[in-house]
Every structure is written in C-alpha cells, then in structure tokens.
Amino acid sequence: MSRYRMALALVAYLSSELVRAETMGECSFTASKGWRAESRSFGVYVWAADPGRSCRAMLISSKGRKVTPQGEFDSAWREYVIPDGVVGPTAITQAERTGWAITTGAIKAARGNWSLLLSTRTSQDRTYSVKVYMGDESCPREAGKLMDSVVLVSPAGPVVLMTNVKDGWKTTAYAEFVQVTRGETEARLLYPDVWLEANRPNSTEPTEYYWKRKVAPYFKTWQVRQSTELGDPAIYYREAKAMETQTGRTCFIAMKLVYSRGTWPVVVVAPSESAFRQQFPRPKDLDRMLEHNGFAVTAKGLEGDFGGREEVQHRRR
Secondary structure: OOHHHHHHHHHHHHHHHOOOOEEEOOEEEOOOOOEEEEEEOOEEEEEEOOOOOOEEEEEEEEEEOOOOHHHHHHHHHHHHOHHHOOOOOOEEEEEEEOOEEEEEEEEEOOOOOOEEEEEEEEOOOEEEEEEEEEOOOOHHHHHHHHHHHOEEOOOOOOOOOEEEEEOOEEEEEOOOEEEEEEOOEEEEEEOOOHHHHHOOOOOOOHHHHHHHHHOOOOEEEEEEEEEEEOOOOOEEEEEEEEEEOOOOOEEEEEEEEEEOOOEEEEEEEEOOHHHHHHHOOOHHHHHHHHHHOOOOOOHHHHOOOOOOOOOOOOOOO
C-alpha cells in the first residue's frame, strides 16, 4: 500500500473513532461518535442518537460534599435511581483516581434487557454523579469512555461570601476556602477537613496525601521537590513547576500543611518560580498567609459558628 493510501486509511480510521471534547455547564467530556448532548436542569444529557441504540447518560451537576464518599453515593442513589422503581444496587465498587473517590453501583432491571449504573466522584469539597442506562452491547464500553473523560472545568465554584483588602493582598472567603491574591500570585487557605484527616492511613506521608487531593486534580506537575522536617512544629512542604489543567497556563505551585486548630493546606500559585521566591524565600513563609484570614473563619464558621471546627491533632510519622 502506498504512503498516500496509508495516510487516507489512517485519517478515515481516526475520523470514525475520535470526537471533539465538548464543554457544557461545569464539565468537559468526550462522547463516542454518533452521540448527542444537551444541557438540562440537572446538568448534561448525553445519548446515542441512532434510533436502534438504547444507551443514554446523565452528567449530574456537582454539589458540596457533606458526608463520606459512600454516604454521597447512597444519597445520590436515593435521589436519582430509586425514583425509577428500583431498590438497591446489586454490585458496588470503589476506587480512587487523581484525588477523586469513585463509588459505582449497578443493577439489572427485573424486566427488559437493560441495566442501570450510577457512579459518584467525590473530592475534598464536592461530589458529582453520572447515571447511565445501558440497553445494548456497545453501551458499557462507550459509557465507560464517557465517564472517564469527564473533567469539571471549575475546580471549586463557590459563592463569594466576604471580601477584605490588607497590605495589597485581597482576601475573599468562599464556602470551601479563603483566597488571598496580590498581582498574579494566589494563595488558597483550604479549611481543615476532619473527615479527610481522620481517613489518612498512618503509613501515608501527609504531604503526599494532601497533594494528591488538593493539587493533583487541578494541576499537572513536574520537577517536584519536597521538604519534610519532623519537629515541633513539623514541616510538610512540597513545590513544583506546574500547568493548570483547566486553562493550560504554566505556573509554579507550592503547598505547606499548617497545623493550627486542624490541618490547613496552604496552596500558593505564582506565575513563575522567581516570582514565588521573591515573596516566599522559605517554606515557613507560607504560614503567614493564615494571617490574611482576617475573617477568622473556617468552613463551619461560615455557616454561622465562628468558634472554629473540631480540632484534629496531627499524627507524627
């Protein structure tokens, strides 16, 4: 076969298999060729357009996380599946991928040749769900690719609650974190999470545990450097060159765990390493960012209790 014909064959193959990623609402996703998508009140409805097919999915908008990943799944099953006339899932699997705890349940209909699947993906601060109706042989493979392709395009999306300005730093309190910005540098003071800290295995190093959940879902990183010093206080710090997955912009990112009435992950994003070093020459310099939490609030405090959240004593390695 000539190179020209080989090239034509490759183009034909790629055009039959690959489709362009779409973005609707808060999520980006890639569906198989021949599928359609439209916005609905619950999020995004995606389906195989061929009249002979029986496969459709609901990408359900995210909500703030309230309980454990299993609890979030149970709540979603009650809300989105039980109204269809089924009871509980016959099979449940659990996994973790880039900071998301994935809980998936399925059930086969008592009548007809179809199955129903619900998968919840839970991060530190929120949960989104994917519900799939499968009625033909190709559906499980295509629906699996669809679920694996979903990316939330807004990493936090909270409502602004309060704003303050001090020493050139603008501080804004959100439902999931306090944001501190000056110029092109941003710091996020992520509220202590009692459930997250309580579920860290003793064998898992704290920096790695929080980096995987607070940084990895939103940034691709390289040239990662870490500093861990046991003492009083202990230092758990990591930095890296990075690219924000949502926008594609390159930056320099650092995270330090500050233990002060709970575990505060302080994440700083600067346009470059040199810009970061000018403002934070040493890892412990990230601690002072907590001083810009002028509202003296945590997530619970924003709900009306300004006494702070339940304390967690961090475990020494």
